[in-house]
Amino acid sequence: MEIIIQQLLNAAQLGAVYSLIALGYTMVYGVLRLINFAHGDIFMVGAFIGFMLATTLNMPLVLMMPLTMLLTALVGVAIERVAYRKLRDAQRVSLVITALGVGIFLENFVRIVVGPQTRQLPAQLPDSVLKFGSGLIITEDKIWIILISLALMIILWLFVQKTLMGTAMRAVADNSEVIPLMGINLNRVIAVTFAIGSALAAAGGVFYGQAYSIDPYMGIDLGWKAFIAAVIGGIGSIEGAVLGSFMLAGVEVFTVAYLSSNLKNGIAFGLLILLLLIWPSGIMGKPLLKKV
Amino acid sequence: MKLLEIQQLSVSYGAIKALHGIDLELHQGEIVSLLGANGAGKSTTLRAISRMLPMTSGQILYKGENLAKIQAHNVVSRGIAHVPEGRGIFPSLTVLENLKLATWTVKTKQLAPRFNYVFTLFPRLEERKDQLAGTLSGGEQQMLAVGRAIMTDCELILLDEPSMGLSPRLCKEVFQALQQINKQGKTLLLVEQNANMALKIAHRGYVLENGRIVLTGPANELAHDSRVREAYLGTHKHSLGNS
Numbered sequence: 001m002e003i004i005i006q007q008l009l010n011a012a013q014l015g016a017v018y019s020l021i022a023l024g025y026t027m028v029y030g031v032l033r034l035i036n037f038a039h040g041d042i043f044m045v046g047a048f049i050g051f052m053l054a055t056t057l058n059m060p061l062v063l064m065m066p067l068t069m070l071l072t073a074l075v076g077v078a079i080e081r082v083a084y085r086k087l088r089d090a091q092r093v094s095l096v097i098t099a100l101g102v103g104i105f106l107e108n109f110v111r112i113v114v115g116p117q118t119r120q121l122p123a124q125l126p127d128s129v130l131k132f133g134s135g136l137i138i139t140e141d142k143i144w145i146i147l148i149s150l151a152l153m154i155i156l157w158l159f160v161q162k163t164l165m166g167t168a169m170r171a172v173a174d175n176s177e178v179i180p181l182m183g184i185n186l187n188r189v190i191a192v193t194f195a196i197g198s199a200l201a202a203a204g205g206v207f208y209g210q211a212y213s214i215d216p217y218m219g220i221d222l223g224w225k226a227f228i229a230a231v232i233g234g235i236g237s238i239e240g241a242v243l244g245s246f247m248l249a250g251v252e253v254f255t256v257a258y259l260s261s262n263l264k265n266g267i268a269f270g271l272l273i274l275l276l277l278i279w280p281s282g283i284m285g286k287p288l289l290k291k292v
Numbered sequence: 293m294k295l296l297e298i299q300q301l302s303v304s305y306g307a308i309k310a311l312h313g314i315d316l317e318l319h320q321g322e323i324v325s326l327l328g329a330n331g332a333g334k335s336t337t338l339r340a341i342s343r344m345l346p347m348t349s350g351q352i353l354y355k356g357e358n359l360a361k362i363q364a365h366n367v368v369s370r371g372i373a374h375v376p377e378g379r380g381i382f383p384s385l386t387v388l389e390n391l392k393l394a395t396w397t398v399k400t401k402q403l404a405p406r407f408n409y410v411f412t413l414f415p416r417l418e419e420r421k422d423q424l425a426g427t428l429s430g431g432e433q434q435m436l437a438v439g440r441a442i443m444t445d446c447e448l449i450l451l452d453e454p455s456m457g458l459s460p461r462l463c464k465e466v467f468q469a470l471q472q473i474n475k476q477g478k479t480l481l482l483v484e485q486n487a488n489m490a491l492k493i494a495h496r497g498y499v500l501e502n503g504r505i506v507l508t509g510p511a512n513e514l515a516h517d518s519r520v521r522e523a524y525l526g527t528h529k530h531s532l533g534n535s
Contacts, residue, residue, distance in 0.1 A: 175382055
């Protein structure tokens, strides 16, 4: 029983990190109909910005985390501005290839600047070991990662549902052509979407670096996983991205714990295929709503 | 007072010229109807005014200001609202959210009177205000699209085929609302294939054919013009340009 609870917490922690990345995929897809394949690498850039701030400036987490999110948001906005905007009306495949190129650029840029080694973010979350009952052991940082991630997701949800900018983001997903007729600058809405998606990925990067280690290529694997999670949940749907992330993390963690770590990816990707056969547009994805 | 003045406006889609130097003007408080067959350039004219399409030559003056250099999203704050062809509502947003979004450029926080105005004009929208716009009937969606235009601070509303796909009864309802909006001070430029309906509420009209204005005059004269009757009001289709 204790082991199951511990594994559930491991899954929740990994699911939280996946969610923070998957949200960026799903939000950018919502406004641009683009799978931003550079997003996993934006997550990696976030982790390294956090690493630099924490190590060279000795910044405490309460400062480092928001600043990392802000700086990574600027990176995301810059990528959209420089690499994607001009291609917005081009064929989708040109955009996808550009996104892949941006990803490779980011990986190599970070590798040159900070080196290819694996690093560890200094542990900055409270990490006392909590013991419950007959043998349940929980490290405190896990709880913090899960709670802060959930708080960020709730803030995002409220922003998207309740504010005018959030409404505009959903409207862009519906019908971007009409957006200027409402007096709304489409470029601004898209920039804000990239900023938020990148900031969340940065938070994921910082948490990932607290729990595991970081390297310039970490974004590839994690990015794919989060992308899969977003697709399982229904790409374009915020709730779906979170649901898919926790499901995928659960499957992975329990496969490793009870079957074999070699099967982890096979089962995760198999699950993707299986679920998409049942729900072609993802669990919470909506089939295109068209009015005649 | 001249609200809108279009001089020698030409618009091209690639190599195809859609408008060949048209002249058009609107005075404050008018309903002006732009008639013509499919592909005559009616929607193109509206899309050029709201800057959704670049113009090749000519100019569009709104209150004396040339719109050529203005970006599409800045046209709304000048006072021009565009109800696009096919209504262009946001189906996965609620009716209320659709209306709220149209207040993007509105400075005042006092939106209640504006909502009330839209809901008095279209009581059905109030009944369905929390419903997703995609679940509305075609007529209700058209009301929503017009309601959205009113929510902006506009003086001029460009309407692209508001009668399209509506039952005659709903059509009448929408046109009555348009007349009321006009009486309360808004200027309307109305693009219609339903010339009968349009000329009933319009003060003046223009007839477009193959990107050129071939006829213009007061609405009642156009409605009785034998050429208009033959081409747009009757059953016999023939070109005005050749007559």
